[in-house]
Amino acid sequence: MTGPELRVAMIGHAFMGAAHSHGWRTAPHVFDLPLRPVMAVLCGRSVSQASADRLGWASVASSWQEVVVRDDIDLIDICVPGYLHEPVAIAALAAGKHVLCEKPLANTLAEARLMAAAASSAASAGGVRAGGVRTMVGFNYRRVPAIARARALIAQGGIGQVREVRASYLQDWLADPAAPWTWRMSAEQAGSGALGDIGSHIIDLAQYLTGSQVSAVSAVSETFVPERPGGRVTVDDTVMFTAKLANGALGSFEASRVATGRKNGLSIELYGTKGSLAFDLERLNELQVSGQRVLITEPGDPYLDAWWPPGHALGWDATFVHQVRDLVHGIAEGSDTAPTFADGLGVQQVLDAVARSAAHQSVWTPVDRTGVERTGVGKTGS
Amino acid sequence: MTGPELRVAMIGHAFMGAAHSHGWRTAPHVFDLPLRPVMAVLCGRSVSQASADRLGWASVASSWQEVVVRDDIDLIDICVPGYLHEPVAIAALAAGKHVLCEKPLANTLAEARLMAAAASSAASAGGVRAGGVRTMVGFNYRRVPAIARARALIAQGGIGQVREVRASYLQDWLADPAAPWTWRMSAEQAGSGALGDIGSHIIDLAQYLTGSQVSAVSAVSETFVPERPGGRVTVDDTVMFTAKLANGALGSFEASRVATGRKNGLSIELYGTKGSLAFDLERLNELQVSGQRVLITEPGDPYLDAWWPPGHALGWDATFVHQVRDLVHGIAEGSDTAPTFADGLGVQQVLDAVARSAAHQSVWTPVDRTGVERTGVGKTGS
């Protein structure tokens, strides 16, 4: 709780805003951080101080344009709908602020490219911040201890060369046609549906865990409920695609918001030449290693050790606490913490290829990898 | 153990021959059967009487051509490699024998069409067998009590309209490149690799459980180990495909023999408008109903009731016992027991489309449904 301050402003304050706030509030009380985060400003068009108090922010503001240029702010945390990611991030980077942006990076590949380019420029701009400007995308599942363990196992060759990736992210909050329309069902505001919202998570995990990029995809998508109370649905409810990775592996992916009975079911399995790994978010303190269940509880884990004695299960919310820990370390040490905007672009390129394949009879579609070079696919802060 | 005899000859005596023998031996001791199966002849090129004794067959023969025309045989059970299915079955049907054929029905779509046509002719030929000639394909997983229960639940509308099917069949016996070559790795003898051998099971289950046919597919396949001790591998190790079903559902399918750590992992999930079902062969006495685990143990099950009091788990082998039960009932009652050869053709048509899509950049490929009409996709003997 000592060290220089890191003054944070958060733009947006809905579900993800609450989760990010939990991370900012809790991280300094669980981990030794080299900087002291200050929850300075909560920004929303009509946000009240009561709401800010509830989430733990010291003050409120209504104009993000004004907040991102304030001298007393070091970091902008973006939790607004996807169509606003690009303008807010570009402005914040231009003002020399560190940026943490919710996933997926943007609504379109074009926006993501601009954001990654801006991040790249800002990083090398030097200027007042000794360590450079840092960016991060909120793919929080990298921070589940079991996932971090899985990445380490694979990087050490523990399962050999990965041949197959099998991933799904299944929810059911739109299974009922009576579930009302929100901005998440609008292509303009959200970019895509299940694909970008939750499919992006499993793409990121696949690339992170294997340390290899998706090179081509074949996809199909469906909008099972095209009309909902309140509006027309212009995004997918479900998307399925197969993929080839640069290392030669095949991948099978599915994301759905109409998978009745699955509340928040993220599952990923990796089969290699020497072994396999499987993870299921419903049992996030476990890992299946070559078919056997392993509880992730042993000492030596950089996340778990800071919390409680072995065997005391963490929840979903802990990933946001870990995310803050890793980002703050990176900023203090002057190094990137993956996933950076470049990594976010790496996911966005896949999303774009998936959408194009789905629009063209599922034909194999190479992922367009032009743009800023990816920098940290296999790197994590822990 | 009374009633007219049903005299059986089995062609082939390897793994599947042992499993079928277990079915023939055990069914009359567990179920009340209207006919009395007699395990009359075991046929193999050089099979010994000792082997026949071990499996429970009264005599041996070396020429299937001679066996299929013997007057003292009523039913031919085909357990030989795929390339022999067609000649044996055609000859047996021509001789007026009932035929039980291991899956997949054939190595090629052309063969399967011939077989289904022959079955159709034989069925309507009349002749000496009052009830007509019956055919069945050995998709034994339809006979897992939990699967039969799932089918009944879906047929009653228990999960509403199915929107998504998610199926995989993962094994690892070929994960090691040192695993030796066998006929199952030859396109000539086996038709395809993981696709036909185990992929056919999940295609059949998807069509059976939904009561709807796959109408188009987009597929990719890979041979990760193209050379093995003893020969060149000319079939796939892994295949992944997406599918559209006639009822509008999307499907995601994967079959692999190189999924390290999975011994015999068949999993199928169905998501409908009102609920969901999930089954995993590793826990074959359970069913997940809308996310909750249900043990399949309650009284009232036509299979389970005949075995033991509730709670005494059955194994994989019981499916072959149930298969015999259902087939014998069908023969005695003069009715088809699904899956018939027509249903087997219905699966083969999908296998063919998958192979064509995989060979053409994964482009959407309609399933060619010409040929004999399907008769029993949604029907089971129980």
Place this chain on the structure above:
Amino acid sequence: MTGPELRVAMIGHAFMGAAHSHGWRTAPHVFDLPLRPVMAVLCGRSVSQASADRLGWASVASSWQEVVVRDDIDLIDICVPGYLHEPVAIAALAAGKHVLCEKPLANTLAEARLMAAAASSAASAGGVRAGGVRTMVGFNYRRVPAIARARALIAQGGIGQVREVRASYLQDWLADPAAPWTWRMSAEQAGSGALGDIGSHIIDLAQYLTGSQVSAVSAVSETFVPERPGGRVTVDDTVMFTAKLANGALGSFEASRVATGRKNGLSIELYGTKGSLAFDLERLNELQVSGQRVLITEPGDPYLDAWWPPGHALGWDATFVHQVRDLVHGIAEGSDTAPTFADGLGVQQVLDAVARSAAHQSVWTPVDRTGVERTGVGKTGS
């Protein structure tokens, strides 16, 4: 299927008779046996040949007194209610027959002592049978591959010195007070209730797996439903007891027939100085080793290897097949196959101590170990 015959007569033909018949019928078709079992006679007061056919027996008889002395019978398999175990077994042993007796060995400690003494005399009597007369008690769960694996692990020191045993066997077929009275609810005919019927299984497993005997117990029991349609219940519905083992371990045991929702739930956990093991019959192809789940599927298992390729799950019924295999090997090789009658007496002594402690305010009650010496607690046929 070659080798000398082993001619078997079974006394009794209800649930356990069906299970034993399955074992006798199937074992010769799965395993290489040194003797050829012949299912010669099924004996019951009014059993029909149709029933015998159904279970696989060649002929019927109505008097066990006559059957046990027949010259054409080598082995008597006792599947009658507990109160008949002693007279049938004593007579069979006196006639020089091998005896397989369902568990528990007897209704009372006095009967069990007589039986073990008779077995001991018969074993050393020599006479016409070269290998001596053999006895076995049907504690079939020793023959679950996962249990056999657990025993081997413990014997090799894999979990160190066992400190705690935690075992329960929970069923619910008597949870409903409307469930009718049967002989199993009569102290005269069944000896005890949950205690002897299913508690005996977990006592046997505890002694077998640890290789150590229970030395003292403290127990409580309850009859929750004292009257049922058809009669008065004179045995326990539920029994709980703690125990000390000779090796210093503590044990916690529970057996119940009124544990609603549990059909056949046998669970045993062993905690040692170096590791732990846990087994649950509902998932009988798995073992928990020091908290991690292990599927029992790898090659090298003497039971599993004879059945199918890895990953094809066995059911509860397989234990009876394995039991026949092990017994037949023992007879052919002239050696005892645990659990012998002496081992059965070792369990009965615990049952007796439990009943006495429950009748005396749960006070610690030493197990009376007088009688024939135990011979094979830690030995199995595989």
Place this chain on the structure above:
Amino acid sequence: MTGPELRVAMIGHAFMGAAHSHGWRTAPHVFDLPLRPVMAVLCGRSVSQASADRLGWASVASSWQEVVVRDDIDLIDICVPGYLHEPVAIAALAAGKHVLCEKPLANTLAEARLMAAAASSAASAGGVRAGGVRTMVGFNYRRVPAIARARALIAQGGIGQVREVRASYLQDWLADPAAPWTWRMSAEQAGSGALGDIGSHIIDLAQYLTGSQVSAVSAVSETFVPERPGGRVTVDDTVMFTAKLANGALGSFEASRVATGRKNGLSIELYGTKGSLAFDLERLNELQVSGQRVLITEPGDPYLDAWWPPGHALGWDATFVHQVRDLVHGIAEGSDTAPTFADGLGVQQVLDAVARSAAHQSVWTPVDRTGVERTGVGKTGS
């Protein structure tokens, strides 16, 4: 974050201090609380402000005697070793402070009686606090949503009359004889070992879930490792006991710190006349209802609704957040929140009977229920 302040001082700052701090810090940001907790003082013999900052406390103090009488403090949160519970609580109650005390209530029955009597006097003393002085014991597992759900189901008669309770709490941090001695291994400082530390949790859960008190017990305990680096162990490593509840149910209980491979394994099963419930802390977002697994994720839960959308799993730490929520509501509303000190005494009475039975040959030992009347066994804040 509005409303009157509730100024808190915490005595002690080790493992439980960190957990309680997490609760105080987080509850106001997740729940609407009628009072605004202020984390005013952290008290420890030599605690630094840096430590206080880390846990979230505004200031430090070194003398609990001084803190408990401070005018600017409303509530004392006791997280010190057991032997200090009584003097701190008595002094705090005498000073008219609300008290939250870690479990078990005390080291001895005599201390617990004094504390409950003091709580009773303070409650009725009236005086400056309009709502009266409130006490609570930190049996935090009552605040797992699945446990709260289980209590509601049982109270509504969902499983009928409970007949059997089966509970265990297994850890392994003392399995290794090389694990060093701490105050928790001293009878003087901790009262007992596994019995009080973790056995108290399952006793409380059993009484809470059934709504019935334990009336008599039969117990055995063992110290497997009597000497450790740093001192002599004068408490139990493992305790097992059977119990009778006032409603006629039988109970089986086990607590151990040497159960190798179990990190924090709390399991409780309840079998009733109409159904059953089972809970396992390793999967704390699930409940087994009559043998079927139910994910606790549906809307309508007073705890879960305040956190995240359905399906986002909570961790162990959330129980401390819920504890603060319920306690603060009780204080504001002038009502007790179970478990009060009287309920804590109700557990202590069982601990005492267990120890006496273990010291007297496990003989049935009635629980001495003299002392303050229990007030809230079946009541919870949610």
